Amino acid sequence: MPELLQFAFSGLTVGAVYALVALGFTLIYNASDVVNFAQGEFVMLGGMITVFLHLAGLPIPVAAFAAILITVLVGLALYAFAIDLARGSGAVQIIIITIGASIFLRGVAQVIFDKRFHALPAWFGSEPIRLGGAAILPQSLVVLAGAALIVALIFLMIDRTILGRAILATATNRLAARLVGIPVRRIVALSFALSAAIGAVAGLLVTPITLTSYDVGTLMALKGFAAAMLGGMGSAPGAIVGGVLLGLAESFGAGLISSKYKDAIAFLIILFTLFVRPQGLFGKRSTERV
């Protein structure tokens, strides 16, 4: 029983991170139909930049803030110098561009930083909290709270602000949005910036637990994408639920079945979803017009 509780907690923690990555995916996908495979690199950058600015002597909060800022600039650059230039290209070309961007960012990180694993100190110490026989790291609670806060902020923004309405309008119908005077390209750029910020925050929240290195982004992106798909592409609540479910499935699967194939669980789930319910849990079934 304590093990199951333990699995549930670690699953929720990882799941919260997947949920954030999936949310970032969804923002960009909704605004521009772009599937951004470089999403995981935002997570990597958030963690790595914080680590190295901290090593350079900056206090952690300052380093974290700077890391988010730099990652946002990277996100904007990705849009301006790659995605925007390739407007009108096919879906496959755009996918390859974002994969190329992810390889590029990984290469840059490898040159600027190094190839080793790095940790950040936990925010509130690393003395585990005992609960029903399970041990919970205080940092796990930070991750959960942080993720919840970000999700709440994003939903509030989309629901309550003019900017959020513009994002929603762009996601619903780009042409109509442009016709009513919404600067669609700026909105798309904004979605890249937002999603980079979310990724960076996810990265610096989770680094004290999972460590970080230049190449953590690839698997992170794939799993975030898997989570977004499980929830239903384009659905923000779906991204959250999908992320948490994926985290739980991975944690229980690794604990009860095989930890060697932990990373495979995500893909078995995704293949299963695709075959059984391709639109995901919250997605709308789409029909193709001839």
Add this chain to the structure above:
Amino acid sequence: MERLLRNRWALVVALALILAALPLVFPSNYYFRVAALVNIFALAAIGLNLLMGYAGQVSLGHAGFMGIGAYAVAIGASRFGLNGAVAMLAGAAMAGLLAFLVGRPILRLKGHYLAVATLGLGLLISMVLTNEAGWTGGPDGMAVPRLELFGTRLRGPDTWYMITAGALVLGVILALNLIESPTGRAMRAIHDSEIAARVVGVDVAAYKLKIFVISAVYASIAGSLMAFLNGHITPDGTAGFLRSVELVTMVVLGGLGSVLGAIVGAAMLVILPQALTIFHEYEHLLLGLIIMASMILLPRGVIPSLLARLRGGGA
């Protein structure tokens, strides 16, 4: 020139002549090795191009099939004592069978979904190769016994250059024949509009599956040849995600639906990083830049852009 590029037998003869003439100008074994790698990746890219350029289906996990071919010859020869050539055919059969089994459900998907499903498939294959260390040697990989044919051990990059060149010419002939066959026409119809193809009576699912199996066999053979050439294989080097991305980039860079394009794309993506090895530390950085730049600057691919320019110039 344009007619020459369009005539398929002219293409085969020209390719065979170039491949036969190249050894005359190669100064060292290193060149044979790189050229053999180009042949191998061109073979895999031609297979993938049949799937992407003609059947219109993307696969981000095609290196998985290369991995199957590579490990089939390594495991078959070292653990079961099979002759390398037999093991290569067994690997191709296994890759084809796997593609056949997973193809029908996977190919029902479209766009991003298909991309992710195939990506997941490739990842699963490379995960099995990494984790089943008892068979595969784990992440460090395993040695590949030399291929022995008619009592001679085949070794040396020059020998393997000849063999891979032969395989490439054969692969090109088969692909061109397939494209001109009824299957090829059906595939092009599917690519233009799946629904229209179905309406005129094309069994869309069956053709897609057929091409998927064929492209998997191409990749598997290429994987086996790479294993023989290198003498040592790793899961990342054969079946890794990066390999799959490279294959897709070769196809798109060369030009979707162009057999010649697949060869050009493979040559560019194999030779360019080799030429840039002085910047070893910057390998990933440069590869990422090359991939992004080629997609942004040449979204239609080298060969189709070239053809369009020739046509424009002639008019």
